[in-house]
Amino acid sequence: MSCKFKLLLENAEQMVVVCRKEEEFLLQEGMQQLAVLENASLVVGNDGYIKAVGPTELIRNQFSHESFETKIDCSGKCVLPGFIDAHTHPVWAGDRVNEFAMKLAGATYMEIHQAGGGINSTVEYTTAASEEELYCSFKHRLQRMLRAGTTLVECKSGYGLKLETELKMLRVIERAQTEMDIGISSTYCGAHSVPKGKNAVEAADDIITNHLPALKQLALNGEIHVDNIDVFCEKGVFDLDSTKRILQAGKAIGLHLNFHGDELSPMKSAELGAELGAHAVSHLEEISDEGIVALAKTKCSAVLLPTTAYILRLKQPRARDMLNAGVIVSLGSDFNPNAYCLSMPMVMHLACVNMRMSLNEALAAATINAAYALGRSHTHGSLEVGKQGDVVIINSSRWEHLIYQFGGHQELIEYVIIKGKIVHKNDSILGL
Numbered sequence: 009m010s011c012k013f014k015l016l017l018e019n020a021e022q023m024v025v026v027c028r029k030e031e032e033f034l035l036q037e038g039m040q041q042l043a044v045l046e047n048a049s050l051v052v053g054n055d056g057y058i059k060a061v062g063p064t065e066l067i068r069n070q071f072s073h074e075s076f077e078t079k080i081d082c083s084g085k086c087v088l089p090g091f092i093d094a095h096t097h098p099v100w101a102g103d104r105v106n107e108f109a110m111k112l113a114g115a116t117y118m119e120i121h122q123a124g125g126g127i128n129s130t131v132e133y134t135t136a137a138s139e140e141e142l143y144c145s146f147k148h149r150l151q152r153m154l155r156a157g158t159t160l161v162e163c164k165s166g167y168g169l170k171l172e173t174e175l176k177m178l179r180v181i182e183r184a185q186t187e188m189d190i191g192i193s194s195t196y197c198g199a200h201s202v203p204k205g206k207n208a209v210e211a212a213d214d215i216i217t218n219h220l221p222a223l224k225q226l227a228l229n230g231e232i233h234v235d236n237i238d239v240f241c242e243k244g245v246f247d248l249d250s251t252k253r254i255l256q257a258g259k260a261i262g263l264h265l266n267f268h269g270d271e272l273s274p275m276k277s278a279e280l281g282a283e284l285g286a287h288a289v290s291h292l293e294e295i296s297d298e299g300i301v302a303l304a305k306t307k308c309s310a311v312l313l314p315t316t317a318y319i320l321r322l323k324q325p326r327a328r329d330m331l332n333a334g335v336i337v338s339l340g341s342d343f344n345p346n347a348y349c350l351s352m353p354m355v356m357h358l359a360c361v362n363m364r365m366s367l368n369e370a371l372a373a374a375t376i377n378a379a380y381a382l383g384r385s386h387t388h389g390s391l392e393v394g395k396q397g398d399v400v401i402i403n404s405s406r407w408e409h410l411i412y413q414f415g416g417h418q419e420l421i422e423y424v425i426i427k428g429k430i431v432h433k434n435d436s437i438l439g440l
């Protein structure tokens with residue numbers, strides 16, 4: 009006999025539901041008052057969506073005659089929503105470990121970039137790699153993210169620059185969407201760097217006249233489904249005007265605007281994001297006061313990436329100023345060959361220590377707000393009835409251990425569950 013429900017998580021010490029009232033996102037005050045239930049249970053239906061969440065006794069009474077495909081006793085453990093990584097570059101070949109050594113010896117990111125290293129060197133390796141090779145390394149990286157609790161991740165192209173290789177990367181992302189359990193939001197990032205032999209204006213023209221119409225056609229054919237468009241808006245890469253033209257053309261074919269801005273130099277990218285109705289602008293280490301005000305007036309999220317400032321020894325994004333001003337702050341790992349971090353618990357830890365966010369704020373930024381930045385907060389980012397049953401169970405009676413134990417997530421995360429299905433179980437957990 010088939011079971012009526014897919015999963016019962018019973019008697020969790022803490023159930024971090026994040027939101028109380030189906031909020032699309034949380035601002036500072038809501039983030040600080042993160043919703044946490046004590047001694048709680050959760051039910052996921054056969055469709056993979058949450059059917060009930062609440063006090064253990066109540067759920068027990070309500071579901072006493074029901075059958076479940078899987079039951080997990082969560083006594084002494086905490087249940088959290090799966091983490092959402094709002095910014096990654098996970099499809100590429102080669103590595104840049106040599107550049108890490110150069111940066112440790114004092115070279116800046118832009119010095120390496122202008123000398124043909126950085127993104128452009130990854131473009132060469134990625135162009136030469138076969139689609140299968142790219143898929144294999146990408147899949148492995150996604151599995152590592154999953155084991156660190158990420159259940160939805162934004163994945164960019166951007167190491168092709170030429171249409172053919174950009175499409176190869178997008179096909180690889182598409183394949184993972186169909187073959188893997190982890191949720192993916194796909195981003196076309198053909199304007200990640202200006203290709204050799206072109207200037208920014210020519211590269212923008214090529215994207216607008218060739219790349220975007222091709223993407224539109226592939227979407228109409230049902231071959232590739234891209235959610236977002238990204239541009240690296242930076243001095244020496246794409247100026248504000250080229251960025252604007254590309255983003256407007258992307259918006260015209262239905263893509264969400266979600267781009268890199270104000271990272272190494274102040275570019276007025278935040279202001280542009282607000283003006284164009286972007287879903288998100290990432291980085292923002294060099295955001296202006298006016299940029300903060302502009303973001304706060306709109307519903308454009310600031311995706312902050314603590315690994316970038318850490319690895320490149322940049323000034324930290326002004327998370328506190330943004331939160332105080334009423335900006336929707338979310339977090340991403342920025343996983344890429346420059347910033348090799350696949351773990352959102354480590355990202356949250358860095359956000360707390362270096363960007364001065366609180367534990368509650370960091371978790372909200374890596375769940376409901378990151379979901380919002382990807383246009384998915386109606387289905388992801390909190391443990392509320394009607395949302396996907398994407399869950400992380402940690403072997404600790406206080407959820408904060410996940411962030412407090414820097415790099416300790418491998419020993420803490422016992423289960424990762426997507427749509428009510430166990431996709432990772434750590435059998436070596438000892439219990440501390």
Ligand SMILES: N=CN[C@@H](CCC(=O)O)C(=O)O
Nearest residue numbers: 126127240316342344345346
């Ligand atoms: N800043 C631009 N893009 C990436 C770095 C990509 C790379 O260096 O390969 C980032 O978000 O940090």
Ligand SMILES: [Zn+2]
Nearest residue numbers: 095097268342
């Ligand atoms: Zn990036």
